[in-house]
Amino acid sequence: MKRDQSDILPSLRRKMEKMGEQIALARLRRNLSVNLVAERSGISRTTLWAIENGSPNVAFGSYAKVLLALNLADDLLLIAQDDVVGRRMQDLKLPVRKRATKDI
16 A cells, blocks of 8 residues: 655655655766665665655665665764754753852
8 A cells, every 4th residue: 555645745855855866876876776776775676766766655774774885874974963953942041150240
């Protein structure tokens, strides 16, 4: 049974498609076949094609396996590395030190 993809926001869908395109280009630049990358990743060719199309229905672990097969696993560490919004929210909650008044 096919999963319903209607709950994916269009902006997220475009980003996933872009990520899939980048993975496909990385495979092609390395001159690796779909069969070879799928075999090295331990996934089916169909799953690899779905990844290269940016399917949101593929498990994140499968994306990670493909990146490992392409020697790009370190790129996973870039996800949420620069969390600008989170850092700002954290900074807003930091206590502000008050100075003691000087008695002259």
